[in-house]
Amino acid sequence: MKTLRLTSNDRAVLLDSRFFARLPRATAEAILDGTIASTHEEHDILFRQDEPVDHVFFVLSGLVRLYRLGKDGREADIAVFPKGEIFGENAMFLEHRATANAQAAEPLIVARLESRKLRQLAAENTDVAQALIELLCHHGKMTEDCLAEDRLLTAPQRVASYILSHCPDGLSSFSFRLPFQKNVLAGKLGLAPEALSRAFSMLRQSGVTVKGRVIEIRDRQALEKF
Amino acid sequence: MKTLRLTSNDRAVLLDSRFFARLPRATAEAILDGTIASTHEEHDILFRQDEPVDHVFFVLSGLVRLYRLGKDGREADIAVFPKGEIFGENAMFLEHRATANAQAAEPLIVARLESRKLRQLAAENTDVAQALIELLCHHGKMTEDCLAEDRLLTAPQRVASYILSHCPDGLSSFSFRLPFQKNVLAGKLGLAPEALSRAFSMLRQSGVTVKGRVIEIRDRQALEKF
DNA sequence: CGCTTTTTTGACACATTTCAACACTCGTGG
DNA sequence: CCACGAGTGTTGAAATGTGTCAAAAAAGCG
Incomplete structure (x- = not known):
């Protein structure tokens, strides 16, 4: 894993994404201020279940797989995040501990938003809170869909x-x-x-x-x- | 289905619950203002997938089953909510449409919080937003747990x-x-x-x-x- | 082109659903 | 008190769907 500055293109991509686009420009900039990026090789682990996480991640390029481990070492995928998606936001409100493992499923670049700062902003600023609510809803629905399909479809x-x-x-x-x-x-x-x-x-x-x-x-x- | 006023005991139960307890008393009261309760018999449907919902529900007594329907009529449970739990909050941020069906699994009494009002409050008040964020996180994690267990365990x-x-x-x-x-x-x-x-x-x-x-x-x- | 990795296919084992029959529980009314 | 019946839970046998393991085929990459 290598860490980098955000390129100006990265910033543009971020600001255009569903999450940031709904925020006033100044607020979005405030979140991005101090945000760095990191690159990872395929199979690298970004964080592990139950361990502390200090960032919320935005996929700039590549692919991330979110999964849980069974006692026997088998893996169950919870979700897959392609370019442009945000993940890891729920840890912010669960004592900064991950609920699953995150692994690069391809060569990967992610932006790392500082989760404590973001949480703080959400507590002060209703726009940020609103954006997080919609993100959580969206992810919740994805998981529900998955569960329902597992149970209903062959x-x-x-x-x-x-x-x-x-x-x-x-x-x-x-x-x-x-x-x-x-x-x-x-x-x-x-x-x-x-x-x-x-x-x-x-x-x-x-x-x-x-x-x-x-x-x-x-x-x-x-x-x-x- | 019959509708009722909240009893003073109902109010006490609501105010003690995880969701309301974290809010300043005045804010909690503001949400409860105008809230009514309704009673349902076992098997009654509270709302249906894809149809409009105008409330967020709090289970005062009884049990609610949240499920999706397959094309063939089979049912897949998403979650079960006993006394003291809140459900239906995600519809608020998804154009007020339910993502699943809700059915009384026992004789039931629910409090009906007006979702438009609650959404409005969440947009103005960071405490309310915060409470909703934690609720969404909690529900999201429940669903994730369920999905992972389905996939990992016999x-x-x-x-x-x-x-x-x-x-x-x-x-x-x-x-x-x-x-x-x-x-x-x-x-x-x-x-x-x-x-x-x-x-x-x-x-x-x-x-x-x-x-x-x-x-x-x-x-x-x-x-x-x- | 040759090598590695990914994907497909086959045979088999196993877990779960389905359908049918049976047992149990509990409340009602004779 | 017992008999009845509806609802609920259990058991068995057969069918189905998916996982597993091994081997062959195909695709990607230097």
Whole structure:
């Protein structure tokens, strides 16, 4: 891990993101003041479950996997954060201890917002508090969605649902590129990699073609009722 | 469903709860001003997924089940809220639409806090915002725990974990009464009722006895490594 | 091109759901 | 007091879905 200054491009990206865009410019600048960035190699750990964390993280580039460890060493993914997303904010309000492990799933650059400062700002400034509330809501809903899908859908259905979530409304045929390795997708969907593979080949008979990371859908309807 | 005024006992219970206790008395009173209660029979629906909700709910007595529906009509429990807990707060920040269905799992009385008013207060008052942030964090963590357990533990392990979460630290043998029907517990743990039943009989060989709703644990150690 | 890493496939084991039948509990009314 | 019935919980057998392990195939990268 190396630490860097924020580039002016980084600042621009940050200020444009959903979290900062809703804040008055001066407030956003105040949060960013003193913020640094750090780079990490794939597989690096950013923080560990139950250990202290002093930052809230913003993904500038790369990918982060948030997961819990079982007693037997197995890993359960809680969420995956691509470029532009914020994570680790909940530790701020849980005595600065992480609820999960965070690992770079690709070469990674993150901005590190000082969590004590941010917490303090949130306590004084309703704009910041509001932004945090919306972030927490959003993350909470993501987790709920995940839990519900795990409990209601089979593996192929979860994969179909994931694919459909990338389909612009109204199109009945389209294609897109997976934003990360199948490995990671499997984890995010709560599947073993083999199960993901098999799910894709089930979906072939519903008009889904997979070539490398490129997914092609011929008939959206067929997927929807899978 | 019948609507009622809050009794003075209700007010006391509310003001003592985690959410309100952290607020200055005047602020808490301001929120409660105009708040009404409603009673519901078992199986009544309080709100439905994707439909508008105008309240945040506080359970005065009884039990609420929060769940999502699958296309095939199957239900997946997201959370269960006993007396003293608040739910439905996330809809406030998601265009006042529920992310799940809420159903009385027992005869129920809830206090109905007006969500628009509460949202407004949160936007002006950092104390209220802070209280909401902590609530959202807490609920988020609950859901995360649930997701992780689903993905890491088998049915008997989840049941063991549930039992242990009711064991006061330091005791190696104890007993307690299930706070709700086994049916509901099964749902909360993401199991079919039959699976819960079988899990209990597996645990018998680790010193767990079940008589009606009373659970008795002879050897905590044995449970922990199940 | 050759090497490493990732993905796919197959065979098998295991956990859980499903469906059906049975036991138990508890309150009601004969 | 017992009999009845509805609701609740348990048990068994079969079916299903997913994980695991090993091996082959494909993709990425120098």
